[in-house]
Amino acid sequence: MWEVAIIYGFINSVILALTALGFSLTFGISGVPNFAYGAMYIFAGFVSWLLLNKLELPFFASALIAIAFTAILGAAMYRFVLLRVRGLVISEVIATFGVGLIILELFRYLGFSGFEYTLPVFSDGSLLIGHTYVDYQRLWIVGVGILLAIGLYFFTHHTKIGLAFRGIAQDEHTALSLGINSDRIAGLSVAFGSGLAAVAAILILPRGTISVNDGYDVLINAMAVCIIGGLGSSVGVVLASFIIGYAQIMTDILSGPQWKMIISLIAILVILVVKPSGLLGKQKELEERI
Amino acid sequence: MKQRRKERIDRGIKARSDDVFSLNSFREMLYVAVPPLAPVLILLILPLELPSYWQKVLVSTCVFALLAMSWDFLVGVGMVSLGQALFFGVGAYIAGISNKILGLPIWIDIPIATVLGGAICAVLLTPVLRLRGVYFSMVTLVLPLMLERIVEASGAFGGTEGISGITPFPNSYTESYLIVFATLFALFAFRRLVTTDYGLVLKAIKDNDRAVMSVGINIYWMKAQALFISGCVGAFCGAFITHVYGFVGMPSFALDYSILPLSSAVVGGMGTFAGSFLGAFILVPLSEALRGIGGLRIVLYSFFLVFFIVALPEGIFHYIQRKYQQFERWVEVDK
Amino acid sequence: MTDQNNKTNLILRAQNLSKSFGGVKAVVSVSFDLHEGELLGVIGPNGSGKTTLVNLITGFLKPDRGKIEYKGQDITGWTPYRIARIGIARTFQMIRPFAELPSFKNLIIPLYSPRVKALSGGKYGDLDAVAKDYLEEVGFERESSVTYKPAGSLPHGYLKRLELAKCLALRADLIILDELFSGLSIAELASIVPIIEKLVSEGKTVIMIEHRLRELFRIADRVVVLNYGSVIADGIPSEIMEKPEVRKAYLGSE
Numbered sequence: 022m023w024e025v026a027i028i029y030g031f032i033n034s035v036i037l038a039l040t041a042l043g044f045s046l047t048f049g050i051s052g053v054p055n056f057a058y059g060a061m062y063i064f065a066g067f068v069s070w071l072l073l074n075k076l077e078l079p080f081f082a083s084a085l086i087a088i089a090f091t092a093i094l095g096a097a098m099y100r101f102v103l104l105r106v107r108g109l110v111i112s113e114v115i116a117t118f119g120v121g122l123i124i125l126e127l128f129r130y131l132g133f134s135g136f137e138y139t140l141p142v143f144s145d146g147s148l149l150i151g152h153t154y155v156d157y158q159r160l161w162i163v164g165v166g167i168l169l170a171i172g173l174y175f176f177t178h179h180t181k182i183g184l185a186f187r188g189i190a191q192d193e194h195t196a197l198s199l200g201i202n203s204d205r206i207a208g209l210s211v212a213f214g215s216g217l218a219a220v221a222a223i224l225i226l227p228r229g230t231i232s233v234n235d236g237y238d239v240l241i242n243a244m245a246v247c248i249i250g251g252l253g254s255s256v257g258v259v260l261a262s263f264i265i266g267y268a269q270i271m272t273d274i275l276s277g278p279q280w281k282m283i284i285s286l287i288a289i290l291v292i293l294v295v296k297p298s299g300l301l302g303k304q305k306e307l308e309e310r311i
Numbered sequence: 312m313k314q315r316r317k318e319r320i321d322r323g324i325k326a327r328s329d330d331v332f333s334l335n336s337f338r339e340m341l342y343v344a345v346p347p348l349a350p351v352l353i354l355l356i357l358p359l360e361l362p363s364y365w366q367k368v369l370v371s372t373c374v375f376a377l378l379a380m381s382w383d384f385l386v387g388v389g390m391v392s393l394g395q396a397l398f399f400g401v402g403a404y405i406a407g408i409s410n411k412i413l414g415l416p417i418w419i420d421i422p423i424a425t426v427l428g429g430a431i432c433a434v435l436l437t438p439v440l441r442l443r444g445v446y447f448s449m450v451t452l453v454l455p456l457m458l459e460r461i462v463e464a465s466g467a468f469g470g471t472e473g474i475s476g477i478t479p480f481p482n483s484y485t486e487s488y489l490i491v492f493a494t495l496f497a498l499f500a501f502r503r504l505v506t507t508d509y510g511l512v513l514k515a516i517k518d519n520d521r522a523v524m525s526v527g528i529n530i531y532w533m534k535a536q537a538l539f540i541s542g543c544v545g546a547f548c549g550a551f552i553t554h555v556y557g558f559v560g561m562p563s564f565a566l567d568y569s570i571l572p573l574s575s576a577v578v579g580g581m582g583t584f585a586g587s588f589l590g591a592f593i594l595v596p597l598s599e600a601l602r603g604i605g606g607l608r609i610v611l612y613s614f615f616l617v618f619f620i621v622a623l624p625e626g627i628f629h630y631i632q633r634k635y636q637q638f639e640r641w642v643e644v645d646k
Numbered sequence: 647m648t649d650q651n652n653k654t655n656l657i658l659r660a661q662n663l664s665k666s667f668g669g670v671k672a673v674v675s676v677s678f679d680l681h682e683g684e685l686l687g688v689i690g691p692n693g694s695g696k697t698t699l700v701n702l703i704t705g706f707l708k709p710d711r712g713k714i715e716y717k718g719q720d721i722t723g724w725t726p727y728r729i730a731r732i733g734i735a736r737t738f739q740m741i742r743p744f745a746e747l748p749s750f751k752n753l754i755i756p757l758y759s760p761r762v763k764a765l766s767g768g769k770y771g772d773l774d775a776v777a778k779d780y781l782e783e784v785g786f787e788r789e790s791s792v793t794y795k796p797a798g799s800l801p802h803g804y805l806k807r808l809e810l811a812k813c814l815a816l817r818a819d820l821i822i823l824d825e826l827f828s829g830l831s832i833a834e835l836a837s838i839v840p841i842i843e844k845l846v847s848e849g850k851t852v853i854m855i856e857h858r859l860r861e862l863f864r865i866a867d868r869v870v871v872l873n874y875g876s877v878i879a880d881g882i883p884s885e886i887m888e889k890p891e892v893r894k895a896y897l898g899s900e
Contacts, residue, residue: 048445054445054448054449056393056448056452102617102621105621105622106620106621106624110391110445111386111391112620112621112624114391114393114445114448115391115573115577115616115617115620116616116617116620116621118393118448118452118616119613119614119616119617119620120613120617122566122570122609122610122612122613122616123610123613123614123617126606126607126609126610126613127610129606130606130607130610237456237566240452241452241453241456241457244449244450244452244453245453245457247449248446248449248450248453252445252446278464279464279465279466280464280465281464282457282460282461282464283461283465285457286454286457286458286461289450289453290435290438293438293439293450294438297438297439297441297442297446298442508754508757508758508770508773509758511747511751511754511755511758512754512755512758514744515744515747515755518742518744518745518746519742519744521706521726521738522738522742522744522755522812523755524706524725524726524727524730525704525706525726525727525730525735525736525738526727526730526735526755526756526758526759526761526812526815526816527727527728527730527731527756527759527760527761527816528727528730528755528758528759528760529725529727529760530727
């Protein structure tokens with residue numbers, strides 16, 4: 022039983038981290054709270070489904086195009102909505118939340134629900150680890166998740182644009198004086214975060230049917246993980262994912278799946294009381310904490 | 312090069328009637344009295360005139376107007392809630408439980424739900440007050456949705472079935488007039504509150520919290536009070552609706568109760584309460600009229616929301632107010 | 647709190663205050679005493695830790711090490727509002743008034759403070775009138791247009807006076823002014839300096855963080871010089887610039 026807990030806890034944690042990384046990254050770089058994040062996730066799922074089933078493209082191509090489309094959608098949201106209210110936190114929150122709702126509820130209205138909306142798994146079958154069967158799709162999730170984390174690290178530390186991202190995140194004024202266009206970087210960061218949401222969707226959605234409600238769930242989970250790990254801290258997000266991921270699996274095994282959400286809720290409330298900025302929150306002492 | 316610029320000048324009648332002691336014509340008296348009296352008269356007459364179906368629409372319009380005002384009040388202190396449904400749902404469940412399970416009469420359980428609900432929401436959200444920015448929005452968005460899932464999964468308080476058979480109001484007039492009076496009371500009380508010294512301090516917290524703290528005011532305590540006030544209004548709405556439907560369940564935490572108030576306040580114009588009121592009276596009946604489009608409702612609200620916040624952030628009320636008080640003309644300026 | 651007491655009353659004592667931000671040492675083991683009625687100037691090149699020091703004293707930052715005593719009471723680690731309530735007022739380097747409110751309404755905020763309420767016998771009364779009194783004290787003409795104008799549209803000199811009025815309205819005993827003189831014209835300075843001198847003559851204690859040394863040295867009783875977060879000199883204005891370490895710190899920057 023402990024073997025199951027350890028393996029599935031790990032998988033669950035990677036899934037949580039995958040769904041939260043994009044939100045955290047966008048916020049960490051440009052301070053844009055992308056409340057349309059869950060909608061981006063679902064958008065990627067449905068677009069790739071449409072390409073796959075209506076245009077009959079191969080899965081790999083449709084997945085890539087869906088990821089690209091989602092990133093473009095993110096960039097467009099920045100360009101046409103966020104740019105006009107940049108710096109007004111209240112408006113940024115409301116505008117992204119509104120855009121997310123429009124996308125999600127439009128899909129619901131257009132009748133995107135039912136068992137036919139599924140994405141294919143990467144490869145069928147399962148593997149026996151010790152005494153526990155794990156299907157290949159979950160292994161894919163874990164593998165790609167880990168690769169993505171390593172890739173992101175190299176991207177932000179060793180590429181020009183990645184370094185620009187970090188520059189803006191650390192000190193916008195200095196970065197501006199070095200000739201980094203903060204508006205463009207912020208737009209890119211939203212596109213990038215949306216793209217990550219799409220990657221997560223392509224990987225995770227094949228486990229079940231695509232439903233609009235998942236969009237809200239993804240948003241809730243991403244928020245929960247970010248609140249606990251600390252907004253803008255990628256390491257914090259991963260750490261929080263593992264804490265919640267394992268805690269959820271343990272409660273699932275010990276007392277039943279219905280208590281999973283309670284664990285997240287309790288974790289949020291506890292962290293807010295004990296350390297409001299999250300486990301590894303990079304809250305600048307004077308500017309954001311009051 | 313000649314360019315044009317729009318010049319706005321106070322109307323003569325506004326300048327004359329601003330000084331309360333010098334109202335010297337019937338027209339000036341009307342000018343001052345009509346804006347506050349019109350909503351009062353309309354709301355008092357409507358329950359008598361409307362057919363019973365539209366009476367229900369009026370009731371839900373008032374509820375959303377109240378929620379929008381409570382949202383607006385929080386924004387005025389710098390807290391952007393994405394979850395008025397939390398206040399609503401907590402109030403609804405307290406009313407349902409105290410009425411059905413504890414057997415309290417309606418006139419006792421509503422006040423209890425109002426005050427207790429406000430207190431619970433304030434206590435739940437107080438830890439977030441130490442952080443600026445988006446944390447408050449994130450937590451308020453997450454909490455009601457999580458509570459909904461928890462009720463669903465754990466089966467607490469009736470689970471997916473909810474609690475039904477809750478005492479209804481004795482008749483539809485009691486129902487309508489209770490919510491009409493509550494709405495009008497909240498409208499004028501909020502508008503009055505923000506002009507008092509207390510309201511001034513609350514507003515100052517939004518503008519510059521450190522300056523307020525540096526004069527010895529405990530801003531966390533002030534914000535917690537604001538949360539309590541807003542929470543009470545939201546919880547009252549929940550408790551009220553519970554008795555209207557005779558039912559409380561998971562839908563009480565639904566996104567509708569978060570989004571519609573938000574849209575109403577933004578479309579109507581933030582910071583005035585009259586804007587929230589106006590916004591609700593535009594959007595709710597509109598969505599009833601457009602019932603045919605069903606699921607497109609939320610899309611429509613959200614579209615209005617995004618459109619107004621980006622293109623017309625001042626909202627409808629400010630626009631009307633400006634037209635009422637000022638006239639505009641183009642003047643040429645040298646460049 | 648022993649032999650220092652016999653001169654005048656010690657009002658503030660900082661002992662070994664240290665604060666660093668992620669490896670950068672902003673304030674390193676700063677100690678100084680301040681007596682009632684004194685006007686202390688704090689100077690130092692940019693980035694020498696002056697504003698951090700203010701934030702430490704007023705509770706906006708918590709020191710990593712060290713102790714702050716105010717009137718014999720240990721106030722280290724107190725919240726800013728608790729510190730303000732015992733009579734320490736401050737201005738901010740970046741002045742952000744409540745821009746939409748008329749000038750006199752800006753003073754409602756300090757007047758609403760629990761400190762003022764307690765000092766005036768537990769009730770608030772008509773704050774508008776009191777606010778106008780304080781504005782008059784810092785040179786706003788009573789019932790003039792500047793009193794009623796939105797604070798956001800005030801000229802710079804009036805904004806600085808408004809900040810001073812906030813400290814007065816709080817009835818603070820210790821007033822910390824963070825670069826109050828910066829950006830003021832000679833004429834504006836000439837009208838604001840007497841207000842500060844009057845404060846000191848009324849027995850208030852003042853700390854001034856300043857870059858405008860000439861004006862500061864004319865009114866300060868004592869000057870503390872910070873460089874790289876440490877106190878490198880502490881003495882009377884006429885002698886302070888003679889010290890070689892001070893000259894060295896300022897060489898090139900002044």
